[in-house]
Amino acid sequence: MMNLILPWDWQRVVIEPWTSGAEIYGWILLMGFLISATCGLIGNYLILRRMALIGDAISHSVLPGMAVAFLVSSGWKSAGDQLGATANLQEGLLHGWPILLGAILAGMVTSLLIELIHHRSRIKQDAAIGITFSTLFALGVVLISLFADKVDLDADCILHGEIAFIPLEPFLSVGGRALAPLPVIQMLGVASLTVLGIGLFYKELLISSFDPGLAKATGIRVRWIHYGLMVWLSIVVVSAFESVGAILVIAMLILPGATASLLSQSLRTMLGISVVHALLSSLGGLHLAIWLDTSIAGSMVVAGSGLFMIAWFLSPTQGLLKQCGKAGARG
Amino acid sequence: MLGRSIITILAVALNALMMLQLHAERIGQSVDIHPLDQLRRFVALEDPALRFALAGGLILGLLCGLMGSFLVVRKLSLVGDTISHAVLPGVAAGFLWNMEKDPVAILIGATTAGLLGMVLVTQLTRRTRLKEDTAMGMVLAGFFGIGICMMGMIQRLPTGSKSGIDKFLFGQAASLGWGDIQLMSVVGLLVLILILTFYKELLTTSFDPQFSGSIQIPVHTIEHGFMLLLAFAIVISLEAVGVVLVSAMLIIPAATAYLLCDRMHWMLFWACLIGMIAGAGGAFFSFLGQKLPTGPFMVLSASGLFALALAFAPRQGLVSRWWARHARSSRIRRENALKSIFHVLEKEHFAREGVTLIDLAHSRSQTLHETEKTCRELTRAGLASIAHEEKAVYLTPEGMRRAQTIVRNHRLWERYLTDAANYRPDHVHDDAEEIEHVLGEATVRMLERQLNFVDRDPHGKPIPSIQDISGQPKNRNPDGMTGYHTPS
Numbered sequence: 062m063m064n065l066i067l068p069w070d071w072q073r074v075v076i077e078p079w080t081s082g083a084e085i086y087g088w089i090l091l092m093g094f095l096i097s098a099t100c101g102l103i104g105n106y107l108i109l110r111r112m113a114l115i116g117d118a119i120s121h122s123v124l125p126g127m128a129v130a131f132l133v134s135s136g137w138k139s140a141g142d143q144l145g146a147t148a149n150l151q152e153g154l155l156h157g158w159p160i161l162l163g164a165i166l167a168g169m170v171t172s173l174l175i176e177l178i179h180h181r182s183r184i185k186q187d188a189a190i191g192i193t194f195s196t197l198f199a200l201g202v203v204l205i206s207l208f209a210d211k212v213d214l215d216a217d218c219i220l221h222g223e224i225a226f227i228p229l230e231p232f233l234s235v236g237g238r239a240l241a242p243l244p245v246i247q248m249l250g251v252a253s254l255t256v257l258g259i260g261l262f263y264k265e266l267l268i269s270s271f272d273p274g275l276a277k278a279t280g281i282r283v284r285w286i287h288y289g290l291m292v293w294l295s296i297v298v299v300s301a302f303e304s305v306g307a308i309l310v311i312a313m314l315i316l317p318g319a320t321a322s323l324l325s326q327s328l329r330t331m332l333g334i335s336v337v338h339a340l341l342s343s344l345g346g347l348h349l350a351i352w353l354d355t356s357i358a359g360s361m362v363v364a365g366s367g368l369f370m371i372a373w374f375l376s377p378t379q380g381l382l383k384q385c386g387k388a389g390a391r392g
Numbered sequence: 393m394l395g396r397s398i399i400t401i402l403a404v405a406l407n408a409l410m411m412l413q414l415h416a417e418r419i420g421q422s423v424d425i426h427p428l429d430q431l432r433r434f435v436a437l438e439d440p441a442l443r444f445a446l447a448g449g450l451i452l453g454l455l456c457g458l459m460g461s462f463l464v465v466r467k468l469s470l471v472g473d474t475i476s477h478a479v480l481p482g483v484a485a486g487f488l489w490n491m492e493k494d495p496v497a498i499l500i501g502a503t504t505a506g507l508l509g510m511v512l513v514t515q516l517t518r519r520t521r522l523k524e525d526t527a528m529g530m531v532l533a534g535f536f537g538i539g540i541c542m543m544g545m546i547q548r549l550p551t552g553s554k555s556g557i558d559k560f561l562f563g564q565a566a567s568l569g570w571g572d573i574q575l576m577s578v579v580g581l582l583v584l585i586l587i588l589t590f591y592k593e594l595l596t597t598s599f600d601p602q603f604s605g606s607i608q609i610p611v612h613t614i615e616h617g618f619m620l621l622l623a624f625a626i627v628i629s630l631e632a633v634g635v636v637l638v639s640a641m642l643i644i645p646a647a648t649a650y651l652l653c654d655r656m657h658w659m660l661f662w663a664c665l666i667g668m669i670a671g672a673g674g675a676f677f678s679f680l681g682q683k684l685p686t687g688p689f690m691v692l693s694a695s696g697l698f699a700l701a702l703a704f705a706p707r708q709g710l711v712s713r714w715w716a717r718h719a720r721s722s723r724i725r726r727e728n729a730l731k732s733i734f735h736v737l738e739k740e741h742f743a744r745e746g747v748t749l750i751d752l753a754h755s756r757s758q759t760l761h762e763t764e765k766t767c768r769e770l771t772r773a774g775l776a777s778i779a780h781e782e783k784a785v786y787l788t789p790e791g792m793r794r795a796q797t798i799v800r801n802h803r804l805w806e807r808y809l810t811d812a813a814n815y816r817p818d819h820v821h822d823d824a825e826e827i828e829h830v831l832g833e834a835t836v837r838m839l840e841r842q843l844n845f846v847d848r849d850p851h852g853k854p855i856p857s858i859q860d861i862s863g864q865p866k867n868r869n870p871d872g873m874t875g876y877h878t879p880s
């Protein structure tokens with residue numbers, strides 16, 4: 062048991078990541094925060110629209126899209142892959158776009174298959190979701206194990222990601238100066254676009270989430286918003302995939318929004334709280350992982366779940382403490 | 393750019409084929425000579441490991457099909473997904489119990505974790521504003537995260553790296569041992585006996601909880617017991633199919649069975665059968681390769697069967713339904729053509745045997761070309777023949793019989809609407825036009841009897857009688873006239 066839970070060492074767990082290890086852990090923390098914050102922002106809308114399990118489905122089914130994209134792009138990659146430790150923007154994009162495309166396609170195929178099975182047979186929607194994503198996920202796993210040497214993914218990566226390897230990724234260099242690891246830059250782009258998109262379409266998203274009928278009456282294209290959200294969800298999931306894996310990304314999608322909805326009733330505040338939740342959970346998760354020497358992404362999820370439990374306990378309107386107090390007052 | 397992409401895709405596909413070939417060769421070299429030999433080895437069950445894997449796959453398929461059927465009809469498909477992910481920390485805890493892969497410890501740990509997850513989902517939905525889907529997604533991913541952390545810690549231990557605990561993620565049927573199979577059989581048998589004993593209660597609570605409550609069935613106890621059995625079924629399937637894909641083995645065979653039949657006991661039978669085929673298929677495919685995980689192959693086998701059922705299930709399948717629709721619409725087209733021919737003949741008081749295409753086209757308000765096409769269709773069905781030199785169409789005896797039946801249906805229905813339902817005579821035609829194609833023999837005879845064997849429709853045209861259709865001479869006996877005996 063002593064080997065399992067390492068002793069708490071102030072120096073190793075808290076000080077070192079910020080001094081000698083800052084170069085490595087800084088990037089990991091930044092990446093973790095960007096992923097949780099982006100996922101959390103989108104997740105708020107998923108929760109409002111009762112689409113939490115569609116998020117589950119998409120996060121599983123981007124896998125075959127990515128695997129096929131890797132297979133297709135390995136032709137280019139093997140030709141000019143010697144990127145070395147740095148890469149310029151152009152090469153980075155060349156490397157990234159087939160995978161994004163594959164993921165978007167997979168996301169769309171998932172939505173369409175679910176609708177096909179659900180509308181054209183007597184299978185209910187929940188079963189249709191389950192059938193579609195597990196089949197696609199199984200297909201992805203099989204592709205990856207058959208073409209292990211061509212596909213730059215493995216079982217560990219699928220399940221819990223490899224956020225610890227972020228600092229080892231090729232750095233993006235601008236004018237000869239190494240700037241940041243490529244995945245971080247990509248995630249930063251996705252995060253800013255997400256914030257921008259929510260800012261631009263705040264009203265449309267709000268109305269169509271709460272009252273699709275009113276949205277339609279005011280001339281908002283509800284279906285377009287739905288599919289746009291799906292496509293964007295696929296992009297976010299695939300950008301986060303290599304770092305946190307297929308299943309933990311669900312936690313990143315749902316936990317911040319769920320925590321926020323326990324603490325607030327207003328959507329603006331909820332969006333704010335989910336970003337704070339993202340920051341705290343990635344920070345807490347990083348230290349937890351260093352302490353216990355285990356998966357960083359997993360620890361971030363554990364920290365996020367812990368924050369959720371605290372929120373559930375202390376929530377001003379629906380907290381357990383409040384309910385106990387009420388019961389006590391009544392009794 | 394596009395051309396280059398296409399060439400690359402082709403090259404990769406070719407490459408993939410070559411890889412498969414190479415892969416097969418490599419396996420052949422390491423295990424046996426020929427894929428066929430591998431198949432023979434599989435069928436002959438020479439390997440004890442293979443025997444265990446196959447037995448595991450079969451038990452798993454049986455149980456998952458059984459439990460999954462209830463899940464699917466209760467619309468709880470994704471509960472299976474939640475429980476199966478939530479068991480991971482329990483698996484890790486069971487492993488920590490005595491630092492080895494002890495099936496019983498893992499069973500207890502995993503079942504506890506799964507049930508804990510389920511309780512948490514219930515509490516979250518009941519006590520907060522969170523909806524069920526959010527609660528399930530959160531529990532699923534949160535527990536999985538805890539499990540991943542615990543597994544990371546276990547693998548750091550000196551004994552952990554060779555523990556085989558990572559096999560629980562995607563399943564490796566080949567790693568099943570005799571102990572696992574024993575446990576699977578015992579738990580499987582237990583679940584089977586309980587399901588059979590409480591089949592009636594489970595059935596009633598699945599379809600109508602309120603009714604079950606009213607006839608003194610303890611609905612909540614049954615539901616909790618069901619969740620416990622579900623957790624058992626998931627946990628014993630874990631090692632063979634893996635945490636991530638157990639839920640698929642619950643949902644897919646049951647959904648396939650749901651497409652194939654309408655009765656619950658048949659659904660259970662088909663779901664178990666399909667589950668067992670998928671289980672055996674997964675064990676087989678993963679046996680073909682060296683380190684192929686079993687779970688995905690089981691799921692893909694099940695999905696293949698599901699796709700077949702979705703397309704070709706006798707009544708629910710997409711292709712079957714399309715075909716039935718197509719057959720129905722072409723039958724209606726043929727019957728309408730026969731009816732038009734009959735009308736033309738009738739207008740001339742059956743003075744001639746055949747109808748010229750011009751007359752027919754005129755009566756149907758069609759072009760000559762369209763009419764000829766329809767008549768050719770009738771000829772192919774053996775209902776008419778075309779005389780090309782005189783450009784006329786003759787009904788075969790069978791065609792005449794069918795035409796009379798349709799006209800009879802039409803006119804009897806019109807009569808029924810005016811006499812029994814008080815429609816005005818000028819309002820009945822369109823309705824009769826629809827229903828004439830679907831009235832069955834028995835209904836028509838009932839109508840006839842109810843209308844007192846009328847022989848004229850509301851517009852004064854004669855209704856062909858059963859004798860006209862069968863070609864028998866008219867009989868004075870009214871029983872003979874209608875072709876059946878009225879009850880005395």
